Amino acid sequence: MIYSLERRFLVLLLLPVALIVIGIGGVGWMYARSFLLDQWAELTRLKLQKAAHQIHMRLDERLELIRLIAKAEGGPDHEVLQTFLIQQLVAKEGVRFVDLDVLNNKNAKDASDPYGLGDIEGRYTLELCGDYGFCAPVMDPNSSDRSLKIVRLMGDNGGPRKRLVVRIDFDSFLAPIKQMDLWEGSTACLVTSTGQFLAHTDKSKSDRKVLGDTGDDLEKRVLDEMRHKPFGTVFGVGHPPDRVAGFYKLPFINWYLVLFSQGNVILAPIVEFRFYYGVAALISLILILMMIRIVTRSVGRSIAEISAAAAQVQNGDYAVNLPEETCDEIGQLSASFDKMIQGLKQRDLIEQTFGRYVDKKIAAELMSRPEALRMGGEKKTVTVMMSDLRNFTNISEKLQPEEVIKMLNRYFARMISIIERHKGIIVDFYGDSVLVFFDGLEADVGARAFDAVHCALEMQRDMDGYVKENIAAGLPEVTMGIGIHTGEVIVGNIGTESRAKYGIVGSDVNLTDRIQATASAGKVVISERTYEIICQKLNVSMEFKACLKGVEDQKKLYEIDSFELDYDACQVQ
Numbered sequence: 001m002i003y004s005l006e007r008r009f010l011v012l013l014l015l016p017v018a019l020i021v022i023g024i025g026g027v028g029w030m031y032a033r034s035f036l037l038d039q040w041a042e043l044t045r046l047k048l049q050k051a052a053h054q055i056h057m058r059l060d061e062r063l064e065l066i067r068l069i070a071k072a073e074g075g076p077d078h079e080v081l082q083t084f085l086i087q088q089l090v091a092k093e094g095v096r097f098v099d100l101d102v103l104n105n106k107n108a109k110d111a112s113d114p115y116g117l118g119d120i121e122g123r124y125t126l127e128l129c130g131d132y133g134f135c136a137p138v139m140d141p142n143s144s145d146r147s148l149k150i151v152r153l154m155g156d157n158g159g160p161r162k163r164l165v166v167r168i169d170f171d172s173f174l175a176p177i178k179q180m181d182l183w184e185g186s187t188a189c190l191v192t193s194t195g196q197f198l199a200h201t202d203k204s205k206s207d208r209k210v211l212g213d214t215g216d217d218l219e220k221r222v223l224d225e226m227r228h229k230p231f232g233t234v235f236g237v238g239h240p241p242d243r244v245a246g247f248y249k250l251p252f253i254n255w256y257l258v259l260f261s262q263g264n265v266i267l268a269p270i271v272e273f274r275f276y277y278g279v280a281a282l283i284s285l286i287l288i289l290m291m292i293r294i295v296t297r298s299v300g301r302s303i304a305e306i307s308a309a310a311a312q313v314q315n316g317d318y319a320v321n322l323p324e325e326t327c328d329e330i331g332q333l334s335a336s337f338d339k340m341i342q343g344l345k346q347r348d349l350i351e352q353t354f355g356r357y358v359d360k361k362i363a364a365e366l367m368s369r370p371e372a373l374r375m376g377g378e379k380k381t382v383t384v385m386m387s388d389l390r391n392f393t394n395i396s397e398k399l400q401p402e403e404v405i406k407m408l409n410r411y412f413a414r415m416i417s418i419i420e421r422h423k424g425i426i427v428d429f430y431g432d433s434v435l436v437f438f439d440g441l442e443a444d445v446g447a448r449a450f451d452a453v454h455c456a457l458e459m460q461r462d463m464d465g466y467v468k469e470n471i472a473a474g475l476p477e478v479t480m481g482i483g484i485h486t487g488e489v490i491v492g493n494i495g496t497e498s499r500a501k502y503g504i505v506g507s508d509v510n511l512t513d514r515i516q517a518t519a520s521a522g523k524v525v526i527s528e529r530t531y532e533i534i535c536q537k538l539n540v541s542m543e544f545k546a547c548l549k550g551v552e553d554q555k556k557l558y559e560i561d562s563f564e565l566d567y568d569a570c571q572v573q
Contacts, residue, residue, distance in 0.1 A: 048248035094172020377492015483516025
């Protein structure tokens with residue numbers, strides 16, 4: 001069973017739709033990517049094939065003129081015919097230099113240059129391979145000129161031998177591919193089978209020598225593929241790839257046309273597809289929201305009921321009971337709301353009935369017992385403690401009212417903190433005196449008496465810090481006396497239904513006040529009854545009898561210096 005609304009929506013609505021959207025998007029992306037890359041590869045092959053054919057035709061056209069010039073040698077009027085053919089050759093695009101001269105003996109005798117070519121500069125040279133065709137160009141590393149030099153030897157039958165030297169710009173061979181409708185940002189180059197650059201459409205790369213010499217991984221892979229295939233495509237890294245490349249070998253020549261394109265341009269339709277797919281996804285989300293709205297109408301009604309109930313509670317009407325019809329968050333919220341109302345009732349009751357208690361934990365403990373709420377009380381054995389500042393009345397007469405209040409506030413702040421720590425219940429403040437009793441309800445009487453003595457001794461020790469504060473503030477030094485007695489008192493709500501306080505009354509309360517009056521400055525005096533309860537743990541500095549006001553017989557009292565911290569049960573005598 002699904003208890004969480006969030007999980008219910010995820011499992012029943014969002015999860016299936018999300019899986020469908022992601023699945024369709026992933027499959028569509030892979031299919032579109034594969035389709036576009038395959039399409040680009042096929043189009044690139046066709047474009048490069050067409051360009052390679054045109055380049056071959058251009059080169060073959062120029063070679064045919066060279067062959068005709070050579071063929072005209074020895075014929076009638078050959079000089080006129082050769083001059084005409086040379087003019088036709090010079091008129092061809094990219095032909096930069098044509099020279100026909102007779103070989104001299106000096107050059108012919110040079111073994112290192114048997115054809116007398118040393119006087120003609122050229123970066124690439126096509127060596128003849130018979131009367132038809134030629135080998136791959138050979139790079140001249142000492143030349144800065146990117147051009148093709150073709151040499152044709154003519155003359156035989158004992159006549160003078162001649163040489164025809166023709167120089168053609170390699171860039172002119174790229175004219176066909178420049179005229180094609182290439183993708184934006186695409187570049188093309190003409191290289192040899194070994195990767196030597198012949199021409200490049202990007203002039204910024206005109207100083208490049210070998211494909212892959214910059215460490216480009218894609219160029220290295222293209223060069224490797226060229227050694228095994230006459231044409232092909234290579235994809236760069238990424239999905240989609242950052243760059244793609246295609247190559248095609250020119251027929252009868254070891255030249256390759258290489259095309260580089262940007263992957264984001266090639267796959268631009270995928271970006272458009274992503275946009276439309278995003279729109280479709282947005283529409284799907286709107287439909288999902290509509291479905292969620294339909295499903296959550298009951299949730300909305302429940303929330304409206306809770307809001308109305310909250311408004312009633314805000315106005316002080318706690319007579320609200322929300323039904324717990326479901327086991328999901330709404331049901332839990334209704335249950336928590338009911339508990340909150342009960343808590344608010346209890347809080348208000350605590351504030352009204354026990355608003356003057358300092359320790360809220362004690363108030364909560366008292367509230368846990370129903371009988372504590374009734375007017376009246378019950379007779380119980382408790383330990384009562386009263387503290388009083390000695391000679392404070394005379395001191396206060398000499399001070400300004402603000403200084404008196406300041407002294408009392410700092411004094412009560414220290415003492416109340418100690419009393420709360422020992423779970424004492426403050427009954428009232430009488431000027432500079434504090435009346436406290438220690439009642440753990442069901443706790444052991446001896447343990448509470450031990451807490452009272454412990455609290456009193458700690459209060460006396462803390463007076464040293466209080467006195468130092470007074471001296472530092474220029475106020476007079478004060479001392480405190482404390483009296484403790486254990487006896488039966490009436491504990492309960494005293495007053496009327498409209499105004500009451502939780503406190504204690506009885507003769508033993510008055511007796512505690514009389515015992516406190518016998519305590520010297522800085523001393524703690526306890527009654528015989530308290531001493532009997534926790535006798536083994538007390539260190540008595542003085543034992544004496546005193547006549548107390550309003551009491552017929554003398555009472556034995558004990559002045560306490562310290563005690564052992566561990567309390568083991570001393571039974572009530």
